[in-house]
Amino acid sequence: MSLDNILNHWSDYRKGSEEGGHHDYEHRWAMAINLDLCIGCNACSTACYAENNLAVVGKEKFEKGQAMHWMRIERYWDQQELEHPEQGASFLPMMCQQCGAATCEPVCPVAATYHTPDGLNAQVYNRCIGSRYCSNNCPFRVRYFNFYSYYESSWPEPMEQQLNPDISVRDKGVMEKCTFCVQRIRTVKDKAFMEDRPVQDGEVVPACAQACPTSAIVFGDTMDEGSVVSKLWKKHQVERGVYQKTKLAKKDADLRGYRIFEELNVDPSVMYLERVREDI
Amino acid sequence: MVVKNRLINPGAGFARTGLAGMVFLVMLLMSSMAMAVKYDVVPPSGTHTGEDVPQPIEFPHDIHVKDNDINCMYCHTYARRSKVAGIPPTSKCMGCHKVIATDKPRIQQLTKYWEDKESPPWKKVHDVPDFVHFTHEKHLKTLAFDREFPVEDVKEICAFCHGDVENMTVANKVKPLNMGFCVNCHIANKDLGAPGDCWKCHK
Known part of the structure; x- marks a missing residue:
């Protein structure tokens, strides 16, 4: 959707996903993350740093919460009744959930963040003025702000040679976040366009999914009925725009799918599959 | 019909x-x-006065394109299959200039580069900022190949953004190639499928 379109159809644009959402979508990229397979190795996070030119901020700034990891592994110690090492940590990879009804979008004063026809929550760095409203309105805390210019410190010569040319290096005062590796999506779509064919399932692989040693992360298009992601979403009865109120009452142990903060009705595009624990 | x-x-x-x-x-x-x-493409509008970019050899586009009728894509062969149009390798120049016009000073300059096994350090004239994703191949496919535009006239399509290179010696930037230039053309050619999404070009 162009900016022109956004401004002319602002109320339509802000229509909630339960009313059909904003767009005629071309794709709706989505993920399924199997937490049972996640071993918390941080390979996804590392791959993201390499792919997306993420700045390395250093220990002090990390402690202040200024780290720039678009993909972070959250660690929870949930079996409180057990002692370490029997008490197992559980891990949850957390990145931008590319919400269908994103809370970050309406608060941006300059429409730097908006919804694309691909169902992605876009961030246009050139438009961003660094108001940080979006970050403060994000329930997932997955937007990261460039408080400093990290170019010199992160990539001292000749390290700048390893930067990915398909994505810009963000400078001071700009908000950034996971893009579902939009540069890879773009490359695949360009290729499909040149070959006059639709994008195939499994063609777009984001850096995190590619690096995951246990293949916990599956990426695909939920508009494509035959895609692996669609099938997983369907299998676990997770549906776009529908809040699974019945989830807690669910007795079926096979239905492990859930989306984080579903009750906020932000319609996230990432489905997590609960970890299976033995009942003790 | x-x-x-x-x-x-x-x-x-x-x-x-x-x-x-x-x-x-x-x-x-x-x-x-x-x-x-x-043939209903609305060409982009806008002009720009680019600074002269001195090239190692004063390459005469006019002689190649106007006098000898060589297609743009003969030398800039990557335009139809990649993001960038590309500068031809010296071997491509030498393919003809081993025998053609070998007495001209510019060709002797070129031959010297060739014999020294060096590339002439050509300067880039048309450049978009690093945060822009622009592909030649998609534009050529939509504007020329999909519309069955006669390939021998492709220079008219190239001229949309590169100006009248036919009458230049070394290329000069005569179109602004800024965001307004791109966006206005995309709005005007919406029916041809020109996308209006920010993330199509901004990266």
């Missing part, structure tokens, strides 16, 4: 060949519409 229709309807009165005439008119209208759709 138009010519054929003209032959079967040589000035016949509407009353006598009413149906045939109607069919002819409809077909004429349709074919003219098809023609209109086929």
